[in-house]
Amino acid sequence: MNLKLDKQTFWLVGGVLALLVVSSLIGWVLSLRTAGDQGRATIQNLNARIRAWWMMVAIFGLAMATGGIGSVVLFGLTSFMALREFITLTPTRYGDHRSLFWVFFIILPLQYYLIAIKWYGLFSIMIPVYAFLLLPIRSAAAGDCEKFLxxxxxxxxxxxxxxxxxxxxxxxxxxDIPGYAGQNGKLMFYFVLVAQISDVFQYVWGKILGRHxxxxTVSPNKTWExxxxxxACATLIGAGLWWATPFTPWQSAGMSLAITFMGFGGGLVMSAIKRDRGVKDYGNLIQGHGGVMDRIDSLCFAAPVFFHLTRFFFT
Amino acid sequence: MTRTLLVVLSKLVSGANIRWVGCAPDVRQRIYFANHTSNLDALVIWASLPSLVRELTRPVAARDYWIKDPLRRHLANKVLHAVLIERKKPTVHDNPLADMLAALGDRHSLIIFPEGGRQTATEMMPFKAGLFHLAKDRPDVEFVPVLIDNLNRILPKGEFLPVPLLSSVSFGAPIKLEAGEEKTRFLERAQAAVKALRQS
Incomplete structure (x- = not known):
């Protein structure tokens, strides 16, 4: 998987870095000017988030620079950490121990191996078909029927x-997008950027104007504003980045809209799960963001939809 | 070298969130008493202490389990500097209490599990009397309650392959044997102090 590092990639990366510099400056100015305990706490959280963004962008950039395999490893590790947070919050029983061992050490690595060798026919069904059927067999064999389903x-x-x-x-x-060979790294960058910037703008608009x-009952932070x-912001930015994608500006706007809608839905669903389990965050790994799962909930829901839309219409 | 490796490994596997709720890490002599649910308990508490404190802290563990094979023997004796006690047939010459008091000396701290064996039940078992006798003999030592959470799902009793979930280790406020306090009363209070960390 060799990815070309072309001029457009440098524009994308440079744009994100410029954005981070600007936000860090804004965060710094706000920290000097804000008074009051509540306001200061909000700004502290904001600055912790910005610092974490620097870190996450650095890691993501490094993964991109190593070509395809670095990205596969990075998202494999991300999956591992998210899974660990998720299962920690989910009550399972002793009878599930071996099934869980399979989940962590066989199914997860296998899925990313299939991604690395680009075996679409298997990576798209391995978990929904084979893991879906085999795991309950293993759990049933362990003999514990309580709350089995x-x-x-x-x-x-x-x-x-x-x-x-x-x-x-x-x-x-x-x-395999015609006329876009070797440039898929930009498509991945575009996707992650639109999904994450939508989260950021929802947070910012919600803090500034949020009323309704x-x-x-699910998430007090999610407002119509x-x-x-x-x-709107993320879709505009996404449309403006059409030059880095195989899409026209209008197509790019449509794709961004799909990504942001699914991303919002992902945040909502994962909040509902947290609320049900009585916690605020999935973990405490990333300063200001909570756990890995808190940061990637929007990616989870948007990625398969974006992949299949692109695959259906552009390959 | 092995020590560092073991510390890093146990932190990775247990994903332990270390919470100093009722006290701060300190090199003063302490007895950390904790609930016992997994074979990893002693290792994870030991690893979660800052290195200076860790150097002075020795886990108390069952001899029959830790001398079974050369690897466990090496870990217990050379790496963890564990205090191995006889839990099945204590005699006058093989008395766990005397061993623990000797190991404590005038600068070491101990990690003990007053429930005795590991528990599979969700409720804690009543604490054994050893904790009371230690408190009576060494009033100068701080008794720190420790709650281990979720480690039993990472490595349950009877399993040898861990599932890397996240756990937590919480250190509570030290408790003291009150003047004239009875054994059962003290042991109940000690257990309540461990349980209370679940809500903190």
Whole structure:
């Protein structure tokens, strides 16, 4: 998997770095000017998020620079950490121990291996078909029937969200798009950028204008103002980046809209799960962001849809 | 070298979130007493201490388990500097309490599991009397309650392959044997102090 580092890639990376520099400056100015405990706490959280963004961009950039394999490894590790957070919060029983061992050490690496060798026919069905059928067999053989369906469903869900869906991000590198050979790295960058910047704008618009809550019982931070502002900004930015993708500006706007909608939905669903389990964040790995799962919930839901839309219409 | 490796490995596998809730890490003499749910317990508590404190802290462990094969023997004796005690048939010459007091000396700290064996039940077993006798003999030592959470799902009893979930180790506020306090009362209070960390 050799990816060309062309001029457009440098524009994309340079744009993101410029954005980070600007946000760091804004964060610094705000930290000097804000008074009051609540305001200061918000700004502290904002600055922690910006610092974490530097880190995440650096890691992602490094993975991109190593070509395809670095990205596969990076998202494989991301899956591993997300899965660990997810299963930690999900009650399973002793009878699931061996199944969980398979999940972590056989199914997860196998999925990313299939992505690395670009075997679409198998990576797209391995978890929904084979893992789906084999794991409950292993759990049933362990002989514990208590809450069996519930436990089985939870493990399958964890696999689908944390492994299957996330693996669609590096799977973008395997798409054979006519006239775009060797440039798929930009497509992956575009996808992650639109999904994440939509989260950022939803957060920012929500903090500035947010009044009307969308689903107060699920997530008090999600407001109509944040939703509309975030999706509009991210779609505009996505449309403006059409030159780095195989899409026309209008197509790019449509794709960005799909990414941001799915991303928003992902955040909502993962919030509902957290709320049900009585926690605020999935973990505490990333300063200001909570856990890995808190950061990638939007990617999980958007990646498979973006992949299949692109595959259907452009290959 | 082996020590560093073991510390890093146990932190990676356990993903332990280390919480100093009721006290700060300190090199003063302490007895850390914890709930016991997994073979990894002693290792993870030991690894979660800062290195200066770790150097002075010795886990107390069952001799029958740790002398079974050369690897365990090496880990227990050379790496963890464990205090191996007889839990099945204590005699006058083979008395766990005397061994623990000797190991404590005037500068070491201990990690002990007053429930005795590892538990599969969700409820904690009643604490054994050893903790009370230690408290009575060494009033100068701090008794720190420790709660280990989720480690039993990482390596349950009877399994040898760990599933790398996330766990947590919480250190509570030290407790003291009150003047004239009875054995059962003290042991109940000690257990309550461990349980209370679940809500903190």
């Amino acid at each position: 519930e436990r089985t469903a939870k493990i399958q869900w964890a696999l689908m969200i944390c492994v299957y869906c996330i693996s669609y991000v590096p799977a973008l590198l395997s798409l 809550k969308i689903a107060p 944040g939703f509309i502002g975030g999706i």
